Amino acid sequence: MKPPTPSSTANFPVQGALRPDCPQCFALCCTAFGFARSADFAIDKPPATPCPNLAADFSCTIHDRLRPRGFPGCTVFDCFGAGQAVSQRLFGGISWRDNPDSAAGMFTAFKVLRQLHEMLWLLGQAAARAYGPDTAGDAYSLAAAVRKVADSGLEDLLAADVESLHRQVGETLRVVSEEVRAGYFSAAYGDAGSSSLHPRIRLEPGADLAGADLRGLVLCGADLRGACLIGADVRGADLTATDLLGADLRDARLDGADLAGALFLTPPQVGAARGSGSTRLPEGLARPGHWAASVPEDAPTGPRKRLDRRDC
Template sequence: MEASPEQRDRDARRLAGACTVSSQPGPPPSSEREQHRKELQADCANCFGLCCVALPFARSADFAVSKPAGTPCSNLRSDFRCGIHGQLREKGYPGCTVFDCFGAGQKVSHVTFGGVDWRQAPESATSMFEVLPVMRHLHELIWYVTEAIDLASARIIHSDLRRWLEDLDALTRGSAEAILALDINALRGEVNPLLLRASELGRATVRGSKKDYRGADLIGARMAGGDLRGASLRGALLIAADLSGADLRQADLIGADLRGTDIRGADLTDALFVTQAQLNAAKGDSATRLPHALHRPAHW
């Protein structure tokens, strides 16, 4: 079967990326990585309010009302801004304040669909809403790969990480049809061994034995002031756990559930693979020390 134009274009870009890698070994320049990080930050002013329409939510402590996927939130204005953005928590929408699209919203709005919104072209609405969560997964993977490249201790795998960074970036710029055809679980399965290796190399710089809580159920655990430096907390359930004052430097937090986790006064300075979404979901304060690429949530 002949490849589609989208597939041929994607293959060409992947080949071009491979050629670039071979001529420029090692990690991409810091300016390039910062550009990737900039693109991974949500820019609601340049989005068509996609998270306010595409995603469903149920009436709960996080949302004042229920809304099905594909239906605009009643608070969404005609300019795609939130009508209660400054009062989300007071109005019963704390779930909105902890969500982070990793910049997928503006990418879908202005790259995938060329700046034509779902009101202007209602025939594209369904496809646009379906692409959003896939794009978010891609951007999340790019975040992790970028973080891994920043680890000097992982330089032995920087060239492999760079290839993935370029390949994933190329995928985000494909057509809606190409993006929807992606197997995200398979992509994660291919990238994860490299991220795990980067974690091992990064945590190996911490002397002594390190705690292994990978995938552990630590819901409500009391670990205040704990020495968790270099620990593996990959995929750990830390919902409502007390990590206040804990030392989490160089701890691997990829996929850890930090909803309601108390990290007031904790040190996450060099914690591995932390995302803004995780911080948004946790409880911190002015004494919480954060990774350099992330910001302190306004609701702390």
Template sequence: MSEKRELPVLDADAAGLKPDCANCFGLCCVALPFETSSDFAVGKAAGTPCANLREDFRCGIHHQLRERGFAGCTVFDCFGAGQKVSQVTFAGRDWRESPETARRMFAVFPVMRQLHEVLRYLTEALARPQARTMRGELRRAFDDIDGLTRGSAEEITRADVAAIRQRANGLLLRTSELVRAEVPGRKKDHRGADLIGARLRGARLRGASLRGAYLIAADLSGADLRMADVIGADFRDADIRDADLTDCLFLTQAQLDAAKGNAMTRIPSTLLRPGHWLS
């Protein structure tokens, strides 16, 4: 009788779920719209190249985005969708040299980004030892979505993203419950809560559910957020200086980039400390 083989654990790098701008045709700078606001010095329509996009598809003010009024660009994460659309879906044909691809490419990109975001969360769930009993289900969900992302432009744009996200969310929620069950005692439930500007300095939020919570400008300095589920939480301008986000569930680089931290902010080893944080 053969032994049951353990499924290999994926990581975001190996799965191509981190941005690789060198292999992207500047899709986030073209396909998506943005309005003039505190995040964008000027607005533009979807499908219109940003004025700062160079001929080589690089940003002309990349190292001055915050200073030039484009903070919104610094907190955007395509989860690797840009290079997938550019190099896989359209096989390296860019929208400038092949204008006939532009409309389809710009339609595929936002759908691909959503699919890649789901893949990013499933990848993390697969790596959680507490979810070992779910790895078969998680891997099947991952493989199904990953297969879709490698289909034609038409197949991708026809995808029922809402249904895909709903099915995946059920698995992610179960994963969250398994992980957070290891935290003793009663866990706080702030799912979808309006915590804008909330005073949570030093708060004990270990194992809490902050799924979809609005944490804009909240004071979370010194807070314990270990094993807290923060999927979809809005961390814009949240103060997380000296906070502990070690082993935080479903925390993304974009969420960290949007927050205000420092050298004492503890973050998962898979993420990078934003360069604009105070030392």
């Protein structure tokens, strides 16, 4: 299969079209989802109910103080543009307050469409990073199928087999990941995924790396999808071609880290981490406003140890 021509991919979603436009949304992220009191949220809130901090005009009354008030989870959420699409396209700009009967359908549609838009975000990365034309073509074709569902009417959207699309997208991302990472000597991690760092540290999908010291390491080609990196120290590390699909980066220290070539990184992951002006991010990902502007004095300036046996 030849890679799609520009004319055949004119409707392929770019990341700019998958960004939230909060003024055009009826605060669906503040209503549709529930959350439990935790380090991310200061209170309990059941789903399908408005947050007590929600104003009459759908703005947040503590938007500029969310973190100090105990709501860091709100600051990292990203709907990938689903909020405005549901509010304006599917419900004609009529809010759930003006038409309470629409609330249940609106909230359900938001949850479904957000999943579809996140798939499109990831497929966009897959198509851009795929080495082979067949793989890139598969990503484009699948994105077109997902986009068709995402652009459908309310009834068809709610009846969509999202789980099937999830599986197909997951398989495509896996193929692209293997294709990209094949250029790196990940075999040095060992058959069981162990590394030379410490026998208890394993670089593998779903790895428990919470609080791990990965400072200055070259992690090129590692498969860390679904890994727990909560509070990990990744300062100065090189994560080129590292698969971070679904990895938990909450409070991970990324000062001086190179994530410009990381695979399948999303805005919520970046927002949950701790970085600075020295952190390199993939094109299209903005530096979170709560990140430090400069490099902390104790941040490493470059890789100190390689986990592979040849240069990345």
